[in-house]
Amino acid sequence: MNKIYKGSVAFICHPPDMDIYRGYIKYLKPDKDYNDKLLLKLFEWTPSYKITEWKDLTFDGKEYFDAYFIMVPFLPEMKDISLKKVIEKIDDALSISVQCGCKVAALGAFTSIVLQGKEEDYAKKHEIKITSGNALTAAGIIRSVEKCARDFGVDLSDSTIGIIGASGDIGSSCATYFGNKVKKMILTAKSKNSLEIFYENKKDFLQCEIELSTNNAFAVKNSNIIIFVTSSYVPMFNQDDFLGGTIVCDASAPQNVYTKMPLRKDVFIYHGGILSLPFKLDPGFDIGLASPYSFYGCQIEGILLLLDDSLPFSWGRGNISIDKLELYLKKIETISNLGICFSIGKHEYTNEEINKYKENIYKNVRLISIKN
Amino acid sequence: MGFERVSTEAILKGKVRKEFAWKIISDYKKYEEIMENVDQVVILENDGNEGKSEWFITIEEAPLRWIEHDYFDIDNYEIRFESIDGDFENINGKWKVENYQNEGIKIYFQIDYNLGIPVIEEVLGHILKEKMKTNIDSMIHAIKEELTKSQEDDRRFPRINIGRYSNIMLNDNNVRAYIVNLSQKGMMFYYDGEFDASNIILKIDDITIRAESLFNDLKHKNSRIIFKEPISLNQMEYLKNKFMLGATRAYERHVIEKNAKIASGDTEYNVHIHNISPKGIFFKYYDTFEIHKDKIKIAGIELYVKEIHHDVGIKSVRIEFKSPINEKDYDKILSEIKDNNSKTQ
Numbered sequence: 173m174n175k176i177y178k179g180s181v182a183f184i185c186h187p188p189d190m191d192i193y194r195g196y197i198k199y200l201k202p203d204k205d206y207n208d209k210l211l212l213k214l215f216e217w218t219p220s221y222k223i224t225e226w227k228d229l230t231f232d233g234k235e236y237f238d239a240y241f242i243m244v245p246f247l248p249e250m251k252d253i254s255l256k257k258v259i260e261k262i263d264d265a266l267s268i269s270v271q272c273g274c275k276v277a278a279l280g281a282f283t284s285i286v287l288q289g290k291e292e293d294y295a296k297k298h299e300i301k302i303t304s305g306n307a308l309t310a311a312g313i314i315r316s317v318e319k320c321a322r323d324f325g326v327d328l329s330d331s332t333i334g335i336i337g338a339s340g341d342i343g344s345s346c347a348t349y350f351g352n353k354v355k356k357m358i359l360t361a362k363s364k365n366s367l368e369i370f371y372e373n374k375k376d377f378l379q380c381e382i383e384l385s386t387n388n389a390f391a392v393k394n395s396n397i398i399i400f401v402t403s404s405y406v407p408m409f410n411q412d413d414f415l416g417g418t419i420v421c422d423a424s425a426p427q428n429v430y431t432k433m434p435l436r437k438d439v440f441i442y443h444g445g446i447l448s449l450p451f452k453l454d455p456g457f458d459i460g461l462a463s464p465y466s467f468y469g470c471q472i473e474g475i476l477l478l479l480d481d482s483l484p485f486s487w488g489r490g491n492i493s494i495d496k497l498e499l500y501l502k503k504i505e506t507i508s509n510l511g512i513c514f515s516i517g518k519h520e521y522t523n524e525e526i527n528k529y530k531e532n533i534y535k536n537v538r539l540i541s542i543k544n
Numbered sequence: 545m546g547f548e549r550v551s552t553e554a555i556l557k558g559k560v561r562k563e564f565a566w567k568i569i570s571d572y573k574k575y576e577e578i579m580e581n582v583d584q585v586v587i588l589e590n591d592g593n594e595g596k597s598e599w600f601i602t603i604e605e606a607p608l609r610w611i612e613h614d615y616f617d618i619d620n621y622e623i624r625f626e627s628i629d630g631d632f633e634n635i636n637g638k639w640k641v642e643n644y645q646n647e648g649i650k651i652y653f654q655i656d657y658n659l660g661i662p663v664i665e666e667v668l669g670h671i672l673k674e675k676m677k678t679n680i681d682s683m684i685h686a687i688k689e690e691l692t693k694s695q696e697d698d699r700r701f702p703r704i705n706i707g708r709y710s711n712i713m714l715n716d717n718n719v720r721a722y723i724v725n726l727s728q729k730g731m732m733f734y735y736d737g738e739f740d741a742s743n744i745i746l747k748i749d750d751i752t753i754r755a756e757s758l759f760n761d762l763k764h765k766n767s768r769i770i771f772k773e774p775i776s777l778n779q780m781e782y783l784k785n786k787f788m789l790g791a792t793r794a795y796e797r798h799v800i801e802k803n804a805k806i807a808s809g810d811t812e813y814n815v816h817i818h819n820i821s822p823k824g825i826f827f828k829y830y831d832t833f834e835i836h837k838d839k840i841k842i843a844g845i846e847l848y849v850k851e852i853h854h855d856v857g858i859k860s861v862r863i864e865f866k867s868p869i870n871e872k873d874y875d876k877i878l879s880e881i882k883d884n885n886s887k888t889q
Binding site: 197200201204206207209210213214215217218219221223252 | 604605606607608631659660661662663664667668671672675
């Protein structure tokens with residue numbers, strides 16, 4: 173069978189938090205400890221650079237591609253860095269992507285937020301396709317929530333979904349999708365005004381009972397499925413804050429829910445927006461994932477755009493229509509060996525563990541329903 | 545990745561002495577006062593020639609720390625340092641003070657560093673180098689500022705040359721010192737003994753002066769002290785008269801015209817001494833004469849040579865000593881060479 177070479181994709185990324193960055197420095201220089209303030213400043217001064225590259229990747233054994241992992245030295249903890257400087261770094265990362273011959277650049281985490289609304293300008297400047305990857309991330313979250321509900325015997329139509337960060341690009345698309353599939357949604361954001369604007373624009377899709385709030389704790393205590401998609405760079409909750417029987421999909425980078433071992437047996441908390449792959453993407457150091465056979469949905473969207481020219485890329489905020497979402501949901505179903513996976517931190521859930529959660533979640537979810 | 549080097553230099557023209565610069569450069573504790581980027585320097589060890597110091601500096605909000613081994617070479621006005629622990633894989637370097645053309649000094653500062661974090665160091669390379677260069681520029685600038693201040697003091701308070709021995713009370717000890725010069729703001733003198741240079745109280749008759757040491761060269765026994773408050777013009781006049789009139793001329797020549805032995809290195813030479821003073825000696829030799837390491841020995845007393853006029857044709861040598869011979873040693877030399885009865889060869 174002839175190989176079809178589809179070109180190269182750039183994964184433009186930054187460490188989601190200080191822990192991951194510390195781990196990266198430890199990987200580079202194992203015998204030394206540095207203070208955080210020094211590490212942050214060194215990283216702030218560092219221009220973007222290529223970390224590694226992976227050649228001859230394929231989902232199906234027919235179409236092949238290469239991937240370049242490009243670091244934008246930025247951390248949410250950098251309080252003094254100017255927006256201009258971050259944009260310069262992303263601009264440099266796009267230049268590196270073009271130099272590497274990439275046709276598509278997938279912007280991870282804050283890089284997509286920083287460039288939000290300016291994607292077209294930068295795509296033209298560098299003559300490269302740019303995507304925030306939010307459509308596939310949203311699709312991955314949706315499929316994972318649906319799978320959890322199905323596996324744990326939770327009836328979505330009788331569920332309350334809390335979406336923390338519902339006015340963002342991913343949060344609003346998840347809300348639009350679930351708007352006619354669940355009993356109730358509690359949507360939270362920093363600004364109630366932005367939620368009201370979203371509700372006005374999408375009310376045709378929001379057929380269930382809707383509560384708009386700026387109180388995240390209220391949503392956490394009154395939902396049996398919670399999706400975190402905020403841009404907060406510090407944890408907002410810890411695993412003990414949830415009612416037994418809750419399903420928690422934490423798709424924020426850095427994560428919004430602080431977890432530690434042992435994990436709770438009656439609350440299923442997992443890292444959302446992550447998809448499993450048939451090939452390894454392992455840079456050699458911890459990038460916040462449990463398995464080298466999984467990767468961030470936002471970056472995998474870059475691969476899908478490389479493989480399928482007809483797919484729409486993700487730009488701006490509030491542009492993920494139901495139709496676009498359906499295209500990506502379908503891709504998850506149809507692309508060979510691309511799937512949903514469940515992990516938290518460095519822990520990958522086994523089927524046996526998921527079966528145990530099934531019993532506990534099902535038992536407790538009934539209690540939440542009775543309470544409500 | 546190998547070392548990166550950054551270096552800088554400052555030139556100070558005019559009557560500025562290397563000793564002044566040395567005093568500031570070798571006083572690491574002073575750095576945190578005069579340099580914005582130096583947060584703290586902890587002296588862990590220091591025996592005058594070698595030491596260990598712990599440095600805490602901030603380069604554009606990046607806090608850096610290291611411990612270094614320091615080597616102080618006062619003869620060559622050079623400090624070398626090598627890191628032994630800290631954020632840098634290595635940070636080594638040197639300070640050097642040297643004469644500049646006919647008048648003035650050049651201060652040279654060099655750092656060789658290696659951050660030691662692979663990848664980051666390669667990508668950051670030129671950016672870090674720029675920041676390191678700015679950092680050392682600001683350090684040498686601070687040294688220059690400090691030196692300029694003392695030069696300004698010199699201009700405001702002109703020195704008068706004394707060149708006499710005098711008795712002074714130095715930290716409650718009556719000592720006999722060779723006073724080189726004096727101004728309203730300071731005094732330079734030679735004194736053979738030791739004294740606490742950190743807190744100096746000078747008493748001359750009814751005048752009490754509090755002072756601090758600008759430099760205290762233990763090897764050459766010369767000290768320059770800075771008065772904490774300038775003395776008045778009347779006090780200055782009084783001290784000048786006391787020093788100039790109340791003491792014998794310090795380097796009066798004594799005619800000897802006798803044979804003697806002068807050693808330099810491992811060789812002892814037969815010479816005929818014409819005359820000697822605490823500041824110099826004039827003699828002729830018989831076979832050969834060579835100076836080793838700028839030192840000669842007469843009557844067992846080691847003397848450092850500042851200048852030598854050597855006329856090979858008539859085999860005569862005139863030497864100026866680096867510092868005047870103290871009274872006790874001078875008396876010993878005089879008595880030994882005057883008592884020498886060996887005949888002219």
